Structures are given as structure tokens and as C-alpha cells.
Amino acid sequence: MSRPGTKGVPREQREQQILEIATTEFGGRGYAYTSLTDIATAAGVSKPLIYTYFGSRDGLHAACVQRAGKSLVDAVASAQTVSGADKALATLTAIFRALDGQTENWKLIYDTTLPRPSEAYALAREYQDALNTMGAEGVAEVLAGSDDADDHSLLLALWFSIVSTTIAWWSENPTQTPQQMTERCLRLFTAVRQPA
Amino acid sequence: MSRPGTKGVPREQREQQILEIATTEFGGRGYAYTSLTDIATAAGVSKPLIYTYFGSRDGLHAACVQRAGKSLVDAVASAQTVSGADKALATLTAIFRALDGQTENWKLIYDTTLPRPSEAYALAREYQDALNTMGAEGVAEVLAGSDDADDHSLLLALWFSIVSTTIAWWSENPTQTPQQMTERCLRLFTAVRQPA
DNA sequence: CGGAGAATTGACTCTACGGTAAATTACCGC
DNA sequence: GCGGTAATTTACCGTAGAGTCAATTCTCCG
Numbered sequence: 001m002s003r004p005g006t007k008g009v010p011r012e013q014r015e016q017q018i019l020e021i022a023t024t025e026f027g028g029r030g031y032a033y034t035s036l037t038d039i040a041t042a043a044g045v046s047k048p049l050i051y052t053y054f055g056s057r058d059g060l061h062a063a064c065v066q067r068a069g070k071s072l073v074d075a076v077a078s079a080q081t082v083s084g085a086d087k088a089l090a091t092l093t094a095i096f097r098a099l100d101g102q103t104e105n106w107k108l109i110y111d112t113t114l115p116r117p118s119e120a121y122a123l124a125r126e127y128q129d130a131l132n133t134m135g136a137e138g139v140a141e142v143l144a145g146s147d148d149a150d151d152h153s154l155l156l157a158l159w160f161s162i163v164s165t166t167i168a169w170w171s172e173n174p175t176q177t178p179q180q181m182t183e184r185c186l187r188l189f190t191a192v193r194q195p196a
Numbered sequence: 197m198s199r200p201g202t203k204g205v206p207r208e209q210r211e212q213q214i215l216e217i218a219t220t221e222f223g224g225r226g227y228a229y230t231s232l233t234d235i236a237t238a239a240g241v242s243k244p245l246i247y248t249y250f251g252s253r254d255g256l257h258a259a260c261v262q263r264a265g266k267s268l269v270d271a272v273a274s275a276q277t278v279s280g281a282d283k284a285l286a287t288l289t290a291i292f293r294a295l296d297g298q299t300e301n302w303k304l305i306y307d308t309t310l311p312r313p314s315e316a317y318a319l320a321r322e323y324q325d326a327l328n329t330m331g332a333e334g335v336a337e338v339l340a341g342s343d344d345a346d347d348h349s350l351l352l353a354l355w356f357s358i359v360s361t362t363i364a365w366w367s368e369n370p371t372q373t374p375q376q377m378t379e380r381c382l383r384l385f386t387a388v389r390q391p392a
Numbered sequence: 393c394g395g396a397g398a399a400t401t402g403a404c405t406c407t408a409c410g411g412t413a414a415a416t417t418a419c420c421g422c
Numbered sequence: 423g424c425g426g427t428a429a430t431t432t433a434c435c436g437t438a439g440a441g442t443c444a445a446t447t448c449t450c451c452g
Contacts, residue, residue, distance in 0.1 A: 005448055006449070007399070008399080032229070033228070046401050161361035199430085200429085201430060206429090243411085401447095408440105
């Protein structure tokens with residue numbers, strides 16, 4: 001593309017730029033289908049530069065995941081109002097508000113093409129669990145009477161996947177506002193609750 | 197490994213053997229992380245043989261998906277008793293019974309590492325949809341009053357993911373019998389229904 | 393103005409994988 | 423027994439992607 005030699009962009013700034021693009025790429029196509037060459041091209045930068053800054057493909061990916069994960073956790077935490085009843089639904093609402101505009105981050109953290117097991121998956125999983133735990137309290141409430149560990153385990157997994165699916169649905173129907181999503185979920189929730 | 201020349205195994209039989217092994221490999225590690233060399237080695241057969249019989253990696257994968265998909269659809273269809281109330285739960289039960297021993301097939305059809313979009317994904321998706329539709333009737337019932345298409349769309353996606361997640365959980369806790377799974381789901385279902 | 397160090401790249405290596413060509417062996421009908 | 427055909431392999435090609443080396447240019451400080 002262009003000649004070698006510095007362009008005067010300081011490292012910190014380039015790193016941020018690369019992280020943003022890489023997050024979009026990794027999140028969009030998935031880890032398994034995103035090559036460093038792809039990212040370098042998209043970022044308008046050469047491959048060796050990425051290596052000098054992030055060490056390896058996995059290093060870059062890890063950096064993206066950390067950034068995205070922190071951002072999501074912060075957003076959800078600060079959006080979470082301590083509502084009394086129906087904590088689960090409140091958490092969903094918080095997530096919807098927090099996610100407005102960070103769907104790339106979400107897709108990165110919940111990338112299903114990550115190899116399992118792997119370092120990359122383990123790291124993403126940490127943030128998944130962190131976000132998960134924020135909703136777990138309300139979920140555990142539902143099974144207050146029971147002490148069956150497997151029941152809790154499965155219900156948590158289900159909660160997990162419900163959130164993921166809803167977000168995925170949202171990112172395929174992006175015209176929806178957080179407000180609308182909340183209302184929609186409330187409708188479905190109550191509909192399911194009512195005996196048929 | 198061994199010298200060329202036939203070993204007297206007829207084509208049909210070899211094909212079946214390869215299909216079985218390939219299903220396990222594709223289903224286990226995921227499409228994105230399973231190479232033909234892996235499969236050939238696991239099947240104790242050479243790569244060109246697979247090409248002669250299935251044409252390409254995608255050809256082999258497609259054959260696996262068809263086989264697995266048909267088997268699953270058949271099993272679920274025949275296990276599905278027309279119970280009156282709570283069709284969704286009945287379908288889940290049917291799936292649990294049908295799935296006993298075919299978790300490999302399930303993992304293949306619901307492989308999340310498939311590239312999207314792609315022929316391979318489209319085919320797997322067909323069977324996902326087919327299985328999905330079998331439960332969809334009960335799901336639609338829940339929203340009998342509403343005609344909001346988006347509501348139906350999201351709820352269907354959720355149903356979808358609930359089934360997937362439960363199966364995934366099961367395949368990580370394989371000591372559970374279908375009976376136990378059914379009871380567990382019933383417990384969770386009623387627990388969620390009761391207002392907290 | 394000169395040079396040290398940061399920023400940046402083109403061009404390379406190595407490996408793994410999808411796919412192919414051609415040769416080899418065993419079986420089966422005549 | 424013999425030739426045709428089905429079954430099967432070894433050895434190879436082309437490509438793409440991870441990772442590396444050494445050279446080049448800019449900036450900024452003295």
C-alpha cells in the first residue's frame with residue numbers, strides 16, 4: 001500500500017484504532033473466520049505492526065475481549081437499578097439499555113466460533129460468567145425452595161442462553177429501541193406465565 | 197500406514213463407517229476445527245478415499261448432516277405423543293426420549309462454528325427449522341391472542357435456544373436419563389411460572 | 393543539523409489444509 | 423488362470439494464513 005516509515009501516529013492511538021476494527025471483525029465473522037490479514041487490511045495497517053503491538057493473533061483477540069468485556073460489565077452494572085420484584089426482567093432491561101450501541105462488543109464476548117477448549121474461549125467465558133452472575137441473583141430466587149444443584153445449573157444455563165438469543169435477535173432487528181425490547185420481553189414473559 | 201490396493205470392504209459399508217466417524221468429529225470439535233486429515237486418520241482411511249466417495253469436505257459434511265438430520269427428525273416425530281395441554285413441554289420430552297444416544301447427531305446439526313452464511317449452514321439450518329417447527333405449534337399457542345409478528349419471531353427463537361441449551365447441558369451431564377431430564381424441566385417450568 | 397529511537401512496511405518462511413494424479417492391490421466373472 | 427473393475431494408497435500441488443526479519447522513514451531532542 002504505502003512506503004515504510006512512521007506516520008506519526010503514537011502507539012496508544014494506533015492500538016485503540018486497531019482494537020476497534022478488530023473487535024468489529026472478530027465479532028462479525030467470528031474468531032474462526034477472521035484472519036489477521038483481514039483485520040490489518042480493514043484497519044489500513046500492515047500485519048507486522050499488529051504483531052509488534054499485540055504479539056500474536058490471540059494476543060490481539062485477548063485485548064479485544066478484555067476491552068469489550070470491561071465495557072459491557074460496566075455498562076450493565078451502572079444500568080442496573082435495584083428493582084424489587086422480577087429481578088430477571090429488570091436485568092434484561094438493564095442489558096438492553098447498556099447494549100444500545102455496543103452490539104459488536106456483545107458479539108465478540110459471545111462468539112460461538114471460538115475453539116473449545118482454548119485460552120481464548122476461557123477468557124471470553126470469564127466475561128460471560130461475569131455478566132451472567134449479574135442476573136444470577138434473580139434467577140436463583142426462582143428456585144428458592146430447591147437445593148438441587150443440577151436444577152440451578154441448568155436454569156442458569158437457560159437464563160444465559162435466553163439473554164444471548166434475545167440479544168442476537170435484536171442485532172438482527174436493529175430498528176428496535178431498548179424500550180421496545182423491554183416491552184416485548186415483558187409481553188412474552190407474562191404470556192408464558194399464564195397457563196395455556 | 198498400509199499399502200495401496202483394495203481391502204475388500206464394499207463402498208456402501210465404508211461410506212457408513214466414514215459417515216459415523218465424521219459425524220463424531222464434526223460434531224465434537226465443530227466444523228471449523230475439523231480437518232479432513234483428522235477424519236481420515238480417525239477413520240483409519242486415507243484422504244483420497246474420502247474424496248472418491250464424498251467429493252469434497254463440504255460434500256462429506258453435507259452427507260453427515262442429512263443423515264443426522266433425518267435420524268433426528270424421525271426420532272422426534274415418532275416420539276411425539278399428541279398430548280393436550282403444554283405442548284411445548286411434551287415436545288421437549290419427546291426430544292429427550294428421541295435423543296437418548298444421538299447427541300452426536302444433535303451437536304452436528306446445531307454446530308455453532310459453521311460459517312454464516314454458507315451452504316453448510318443453510319443445510320444444517322433446514323433441519324434445525326424442521327425440528328423447530330415440530331415444537332412451534334405449542335409455542336404459537338402461547339401467543340394465541342397476539343398478532344405481532346416480531347413477538348412470534350422472538351419467541352420462536354427463544355424456544356429454539358432453550359431446546360438447544362438444554363440438550364447441550366445434557367450432553368455435558370450425560371448420566372441423566374431422559375426421565376430425569378423431563379422431570380427436571382417440569383420442575384423448572386413450574387417454578388418459573390409461579391410469581392416470585 | 394545530526395542522530396537516536398519510534399513507527400511502519402515489503403518480502404519472506406513455514407506449516408496445515410483442501411484437493412488431485414497416478415499407481416497398486418485384491419476380488420470376481422469368464 | 424486372466425483381465426476388468428472396484429478399492430485403496432503414496433506422493434504431490436496450490437493456497438492461505440500465522441508469524442518473522444530487516445530495511446525505511448519520520449519525529450524530536452540536544
